[in-house]
Amino acid sequence: MTLRAEDVIYPTEAGLYCAPGDFYIDPLRPVPRAMVTHGHSDHARPGHGAVMATRQTLDIMAIRYGEDFAASRQIAEGPVRIGGVTASFHPAGHVLGSSQILINPDDGPRILISGDYCRTPNPVCLPWEPVACDIFITEATFGLPIFRHPNPLTEAGRLIASIAEFPNRPHLVGAYALGKAQRVIALARAAGHHGPIAIHGALKRLCDYHVDQGIDLGPLVAASDPGEAQLIIAPPSAFASPWVQRFRDPVLSYASGWMTVRAHARQRGVELPLVISDHVDWPQLTATIRELAPREVWITHGAEDGLTRWCEIEGIPSRPLRLIGYEDEPE
């Protein structure tokens, strides 16, 4: 008998649950069996029984939570059959190791869970890959037509221009520890900043891991001893702590898709907002749905009202899953 999509996957309090396979995807609380799309802390949480993810996502979880973050782990390599479904992992272009997960029941609709994804080329991870599906479960972090992220290299150029304009003021860029920080570093390199870049202590192990994985970040020094470094990368939380006080007259910057909106930039108190996002913007989000042409779109988190309205205009059935617990652009 053919399964309905709603019987294969549905939201529960612990997160998205795949009933025939008896596992959760990016569960919000400890569960016996989990598949994890990527290492951001609101998607990858410690304390599950068995975790399946890409090797890089598992490595990142071990770096963040310690080697014993789960009772057992399995590297996702090629399709695996679990219960009555086959699951496979496909690059999502979001952060190092990030994946979309395709659930293909023996008899039922193919369901693609995007996780967080990004279609702008990202020097620190594999590019997003189109996967044919019947049901597309997507994020909608930037699900309003005001979000059109500029070319990230142009934004990095603005950072470099400000360093040239204010050579005596240290430039502090707030960027989340996993993905955004390394991307900002790689972008600054691509935009022509070759000097040492200082990183906050909280970024050290994840930056080291990216370098281990063959991503060139150039010379990095510790922010506790920045020497001549004009550019300092720190997690945004550091801006509200006395840590900032060691820098004289800094230019505070913040790299995020939210910087599109001035009120957000003002609220952060930044002087140099940089619109650099690891999520699809509105044109990419809508183009992706057109390209995959799914029968139905389900929306996990973000600005679901905007995307729901667009689907309505386009005549594509959609429904919000209203999953609580994923942050807007977290880490």
Next chain:
Amino acid sequence: MKAFARLLERLAFTPARNAKLTILSHYFQTTPDPDRGYALAVLTGTLDLRQVSPSLLKRLASERVDEQLFRLSYDFVGDLAETIALIWPTDAEVSTEVSLSQAVLLLRETGKLSLPGVIADLLDRLTAPERLAFLKLATGNLRVGVSVRLAHTALAMGTLRGSEEIEEIWHGQAAPFLPLFTWLAGGPSPAPASAPFRPVMLSTPITAEELAPLDPTRHIAEWKWDGIRVQAVAEDGMRRLYSRTGEEIGAAFPDIIEAMTFEGAVDGELLVRRGAEIAPFADLQKRLGRKSVGRVLLQSHPAALILYDILAWRGEDLRPLPLSSRRARLEAAPFDSPRIGLSPLLPFETWEELARLRAAPHAPVIEGVMIKRLDTPYIAGRPRGPWFKWKRDPMVIDAVLLYAQSGHGKRSGFYSDFTFGLWEGEELVPVGKAYFGFTDEELRELDRFVRRNTVQRFGPVRQLAPKLVVEVAFEGLNVSQRHRSGVAMRFPRISRIRADKPAADADRLETLRAML
């Protein structure tokens, strides 16, 4: 338009004056004519442009964007021009450059009927940051915190000219300021304006100890009024009233303009005066910043000028003369209007006598005394020595810190903006905000206090446990409808941290009101 859009964005997010100057001066140095001149005009508010109404913009957007998506977006962004700039659908990622001059000319020359079409067409050809810059321009809503004086200082940077020289010729110039930029680059002087502004001479503060070694007989003293410093110039049939930064404010003071029947340039204090009684600053504030003034306000808030210097008279430049001669010329000059009077000289032979006068002024709108050396010419700027202001001791009150917000620039990472309150019954009522007055060491102490005593956060604002008493010094008090406390302080600052004093012993609101 790209460079202009970048400029506006950087200015909007850069709070520090010096950083603003750097950004502006780079812009003027790297932007070609005539764009930089139009930018200068836009920033200094000297460009008269057609204003586009919000309803026109909304209509344009509704023709391009689904209504529901627009509403969701507007709710999220909170600003109409910004929403439209971001949401406006365009095909091309890279646009052909539209210059600022082209945009300005379009706004200036397009008739009302064709305006919507022209704007839509222009928005199609701009990138999102340019669209925002254009829409802010079109709605007359730049809010980037650039004063005329700041623009002049930035123009002067890296050139042979000083900002006072720029102020002096400024009023003869108009967008796109080609002769001005040629002159800044070393070219000939631009044509002089009629009834031009003369850069003003400013005073420096002084204390009783610093005053002691000076010779009282070589100085005069006058009241320091709590009005605004103005320059009234009537020459070649033109009458202009300038603020001390050279901005024209005559439109708000037609009664003064009418009284300027002389031929010359004089320096003085602008105040509201009813009969012999000079009204508090708040009354003058009702007149300031207006494009026009109605008859009722002219009658209820009549303006007056108290003159203390004369810079030019019937074609003769008096600025090189010593103050003693200028004062004599001022006293001899006929001003046949009751609205214009002279600033009286205070009788004193010793600094102690002056101190007694200063301590007991006859009117509350006096905020101290001015002391001027008799033998110096009128020098633009703030030379240390010839002119001093000796302010009345500030009023102080002990208040409790209630909220804190972090600062910018040099104070990044420090909680440096404070709201304080006084007791009313069992409750602490916020009475003002202070951003300065403390030393770097005290700032660190305040910052530590904030971090350890936060009870709640609202975005960037921290609510504090009401424990710390600070001494707040201020220059005066006004009745205020907008403040819950009913009073507004002038120039409040934290003069001392009173860690020794328990919060319950801080002052009460009645005490502050009694100082009115």
